[in-house]
Amino acid sequence: MELNSLSDVLIDALGDLYSAEHQLVVALPQMAAAAHSYELREAFESHLDETRGQVERLDQVFVEMGITFPPSKTCKAMAALILEGDDIIAATGDSVAIDAALIGAAQRVEHYEIACYGTASALAGELGLDSTRSLLEQTLEEEGNANKLLTKLAAGGRLSSGINRLAATRSGNDETDDEESSVSPPSAPLT
Numbered sequence: 250m251e252l253n254s255l256s257d258v259l260i261d262a263l264g265d266l267y268s269a270e271h272q273l274v275v276a277l278p279q280m281a282a283a284a285h286s287y288e289l290r291e292a293f294e295s296h297l298d299e300t301r302g303q304v305e306r307l308d309q310v311f312v313e314m315g316i317t318f319p320p321s322k323t324c325k326a327m328a329a330l331i332l333e334g335d336d337i338i339a340a341t342g343d344s345v346a347i348d349a350a351l352i353g354a355a356q357r358v359e360h361y362e363i364a365c366y367g368t369a370s371a372l373a374g375e376l377g378l379d380s381t382r383s384l385l386e387q388t389l390e391e392e393g394n395a396n397k398l399l400t401k402l403a404a405g406g407r408l409s410s411g412i413n414r415l416a417a418t419r420s421g422n423d424e425t426d427d428e429e430s431s432v433s434p435p436s437a438p439l440t
């Protein structure tokens with residue numbers, strides 16, 4: 250790789266993100282299928298839709314920048330984060346504990362994306378590419394919201410306890426205990 254300008258740095262960062270988002274289009278359905286909580290599955294599925302839109306937004310950025318072929322590269326960091334997610338998808342044990350672990354894996358992904366889009370947006374701003382920057386900021390906001398939703402599912406709220414609390418109050422339940430595995434966390438008052 251040769252980097253001679255800030256523009257080269259941006260194009261490389263965009264190629265990395267393009268790969269990362271494509272990998273997530275494949276990984277998110279698997280995360281959704283592995284989720285036991287209805288809300289968590291919905292969160293993964295709706296972020297999958299958003300992710301498809303984020304790929305299109307990157308296509309639009311490449312068009313705006315006059316780049317006919319996006320740099321062909323593999324985001325190694327996303328590949329590794331997804332591998333960690335695969336370990337959780339393959340895990341056996343308590344359904345709520347597995348959901349808590351899935352949330353952790355997904356939040357590592359969102360934080361990585363937030364870092365990358367933050368960098369790319371700053372580079373576009375520095376280069377005066379205002380329209381590109383605003384496209385990247387739109388995705389950055391979606392990644393931030395996805396992360397916040399995951400925090401909310403883990404932590405719970407006024408009306409229901411979160412997946413983390415639920416997992417903490419259970420122990421030794423295996424996945425054959427299906428009672429709670431396919432329903433959303435019960436509404437229990439937080440005390």
Ligand code: FE
Nearest residue numbers: 270300303362
């Ligand atoms: Fe994304």
Ligand code: ZN
Nearest residue numbers: 265324325326
């Ligand atoms: Zn990367």
Ligand code: FE
Nearest residue numbers: 326329330357
């Ligand atoms: Fe680390």
Ligand code: FE
Nearest residue numbers: 359362392395
């Ligand atoms: Fe994301």
